[in-house]
Structure formats: C-alpha cells, structure tokens
Amino acid sequence: MIDIDALAKPLVDLLNSFGSGVLPAGGPADALRATSAAVDRIHEFGRTSINQVNTAWDGTAADATTAKALRVQTSAATISDTNTEMATVVNQAAAEVEGGQKDLNGILQSFVSTATALGPAIATPPGITAVIGSAIDHINQAVGVVGRVQGELDTHTASMNGLTPPPSTSLASTLASSGIPQQLLSGASGVASSAGSLLSTVMNNPLVTEASKAATPSATTPSPSTQQPDTGSAAPTRDGVEITLPDGSKVEAPNEQAATAVQAALGTVGTPYVWGGNSPGAGLDCSGLTKYAYGEAGVELPRLAAEQGSGATQISAGDLMPGDLAIWDGHVAMVIGNGQFVEAGDPVQISSVRTENSGMDFYGFYRPTT
Missing domain, CATH: 3.90.1720.10 (endopeptidase domain like (from Nostoc punctiforme))
Structure with a gap:
C-alpha cells in the first residue's frame, strides 16, 4: 500500500518552513513609516524656524545659518522619502512570500486531491505509478515556487541595498534596543537566505537611527510658546x-x-x-x-x-x-x-x-x- 502521507511529507515540510509573509504590527515597515512621519514633522518645524530666523535676523551670520538649515531640510526630506520607499519594499517582499505560501498550499492540496481521486486503484501497479508521478510533478512545482520567490526577494534586497547608505559603527547596538524584530520572513533554503538578506538591509538602515535622534526633544528645541507665527507662505509639496x-x-x-x-x-x-x-x-x-x-x-x-x-x-x-x-x-x-x-x-x-x-x-x- 502506498503511504500518501509519506509522499506528501516533502511538500508539507516545505510549506511549514516557508513562512507566512505576514508582517507583525510594529514591525520594520511600520517602524520605517513612523520614522518618516516623525522626520516630516521635523521638516515642517525646520521650515517655520528658517522663516523666523529670516524675519528676525539679517546679515552674513543669518545667511550662513539659513544655508545650513536648508541643507538639513534636504537631508530630512531624503530620510523621510527613503524610509517610505524602504517600507514599500518590505511590504512588497512580504507579499511575495505570502503569495508563495499560498501557492505551496495549493500545490499540496492538489496532490492530496489527485491521490484521493485514485481511490482503490492506488494499490494497483498503474495507480502506484500515477501517484508517484503526481508526487514528483507536485514537488517540482513547489521547487519552482521556491525559486521564483527567492528571485523576487533577491530583487527586493538589491533595491533595499540601493536605498541604504553604509551603516555607522554604533548602528548594531542602537538597533539591538530599537524594538524592531530580528526576523521578518523565513523560508525554505534560498528563500530564507534571501529574506534574511532583505531584513538585514532593513535593519542596517542608519536613516532610522539618525531620524530617531533628530526626533528626540533637546534642551535647545524651542517650546511651542516661544515660536513665532508662520509667515503664511505655501509649504513645499515634496512631490515635484x-x-x-x-x-x-x-x-x-x-x-x-x-x-x-x-x-x-x-x-x-x-x-x-x-x-x-x-x-x-x-x-x-x-x-x-x-x-x-x-x-x-x-x-x-x-x-x-x-x-x-x-x-x-x-x-x-x-x-x-x-x-x-x-x-x-x-x-x-x-x-x-x-x-x-x-x-x-x-x-x-x-x-x-x-x-x-x-x-x-x-x-x-x-x-x-x-
């Protein structure tokens, strides 16, 4: 008698090790978007502050301060935009893994249905040949899914690498206490490796660290009561x-x-x-x-x-x-x-x-x- 469970076991093991692709609440994508939102608030505060400086202060020193502040504004905008793009890549990668997991589940169910449909004939030589051939075919399909998802994750990892500047020497200790999960996606063989590479790139994003530092109130940050009214001019849209x-x-x-x-x-x-x-x-x-x-x-x-x-x-x-x-x-x-x-x-x-x-x-x- 053919053991259908034994034939299905490689598919079951692959499915169980593949990972769901479902991101946890407060995970890397959410952390990146939250950082982006914080930097946007800093960007708006900087805009108001620059206007205040130019209203209250003239001369060479004021010009130097304005030029430096505008450079900081550019950096803030870059941090915000990059973090948003990185969050999008993380979500796309998670969707690829989730889609792969659904495909593997469908392949497993297809094999079980095919074997069950053979009924008593599964014990005959033609039935044994058919069920073993079906098992091989379904395993090949599953391997194809794994290869496809691995390729997709490799592409997303390359995108993330392009968005990420070299990490600072203090980054590891900073991220260790950041609360961002140490594992985002897991998968079989190459999928696990690709997902880990993608996550490593997310985790090694110094933009998160720098933006978090900037978002921390300091003794030199003016309180709301000391701020002057806005000049009323239109703010940059940052979508040009x-x-x-x-x-x-x-x-x-x-x-x-x-x-x-x-x-x-x-x-x-x-x-x-x-x-x-x-x-x-x-x-x-x-x-x-x-x-x-x-x-x-x-x-x-x-x-x-x-x-x-x-x-x-x-x-x-x-x-x-x-x-x-x-x-x-x-x-x-x-x-x-x-x-x-x-x-x-x-x-x-x-x-x-x-x-x-x-x-x-x-x-x-x-x-x-x-």
Whole structure:
C-alpha cells in the first residue's frame, strides 16, 4: 500500500518552513513609516524656524545659518522619502512570500486531491505509478515556487541595498534596543537566505537611527510658546521633480519647468562672466544666466535682474525650492536646493544661499513658476 502521507511529507515540510509573509504590527515597515512621519514633522518645524530666523535676523551670520538649515531640510526630506520607499519594499517582499505560501498550499492540496481521486486503484501497479508521478510533478512545482520567490526577494534586497547608505559603527547596538524584530520572513533554503538578506538591509538602515535622534526633544528645541507665527507662505509639496545636484544630494523642484531651468543653469557652471551675456557660448551675466536657463524651460523672464520677480510668487526662505530666484536691485541668483545657488560670478559657480550681496538691496525670493 502506498503511504500518501509519506509522499506528501516533502511538500508539507516545505510549506511549514516557508513562512507566512505576514508582517507583525510594529514591525520594520511600520517602524520605517513612523520614522518618516516623525522626520516630516521635523521638516515642517525646520521650515517655520528658517522663516523666523529670516524675519528676525539679517546679515552674513543669518545667511550662513539659513544655508545650513536648508541643507538639513534636504537631508530630512531624503530620510523621510527613503524610509517610505524602504517600507514599500518590505511590504512588497512580504507579499511575495505570502503569495508563495499560498501557492505551496495549493500545490499540496492538489496532490492530496489527485491521490484521493485514485481511490482503490492506488494499490494497483498503474495507480502506484500515477501517484508517484503526481508526487514528483507536485514537488517540482513547489521547487519552482521556491525559486521564483527567492528571485523576487533577491530583487527586493538589491533595491533595499540601493536605498541604504553604509551603516555607522554604533548602528548594531542602537538597533539591538530599537524594538524592531530580528526576523521578518523565513523560508525554505534560498528563500530564507534571501529574506534574511532583505531584513538585514532593513535593519542596517542608519536613516532610522539618525531620524530617531533628530526626533528626540533637546534642551535647545524651542517650546511651542516661544515660536513665532508662520509667515503664511505655501509649504513645499515634496512631490515635484527630483534632481541630483553635483554634490550628490537629491532635491525636488516644484515642477518640470523649474527642474529644467535648474539643470540648464547647472550646465553653465564654469562659463566666463560677460556683462550683457545671454548664452553659455558667448558668456553670461547674472540675469542673462537665469533668463537663459528659464528660456530652456519655455519660461520668458525679463532681462534685468531687478525685474525678474515681476509676475512671480514671492517665497519665504523656509519654503525655497530648486528654481526659485534670489533677487537684489543689481543681481539675481537661482536656488538649486540643499542650501545652494548657481549664479554668474567669474565664472558661473555654485555658492551658498544668502541675502547679502555687496550692500545691494535684497528684494526677496521669487518663484517664476507655480
């Protein structure tokens, strides 16, 4: 007599070792999203604080503080966005394992149904041949599922590695006390290895640690009673067009036109200063640079620096985004993000955001596109 349970045992063992793919409440994906939400709150507080500084404080020191704070804002936005993307990858990986587990269960049930349908004939030589052939076929199907899920997890692990910077030396001890589970997914053979690799990448995410540090109140954090009212200007949406700057930082322009203008302006870095110059080939002055860059984006700006804010939306320092213009009575510079300008000097160069410029009257920050 054929022992159906013995034939089904490899499938049962594989199913039991594969893992469910169901994420625990408060697991890595939830932790990453919670960190992202905390960083978003810090980002909004930073925006308000930058506006307060620029309202109450002028001069070179204020400009240096603003530029540094804007760089911190860029880092906060990157942390938040990266953690959200990582949480999405974790959920996708869990869904792959859950789907694989359901497929394996279906294969097991299919084999049991096939064997049961043979009835008494299972004891005959043709029946024995049929049930053994069915067992082999179903095991091959199960191995195929394992291979498929392993490949999917390997892909997700590669995605996670691309999102994760190198860990700090103190990361292990920090994560050990973080409350994040040490095992997310388990599986048979290669699936377990792939899932472990994915989880290791999640666990070795210093963005969680850095954001958690930033979210911890400190003695220098102003209390709500000491904060000044918001300036009322619109906050950045953080859902615009991503740009990678020469320093490697990633920033978001408010729209495609602003992104195109920034990229065009960056392409002129190193161009000699020529008074009245309107194109990189002939040289550029300050307003010639911004006029050329926005012209590449299909936006027409006035030729004179002091007039390029005409018809544009005035923006507070805390709300600056790539493509915004800083305008004085005799100079204009373009914000590129991460606390930086691109502007026509001799030659066109990247510099820190500021409001001081050789004693000129500062008109403000303006956004030519909305």
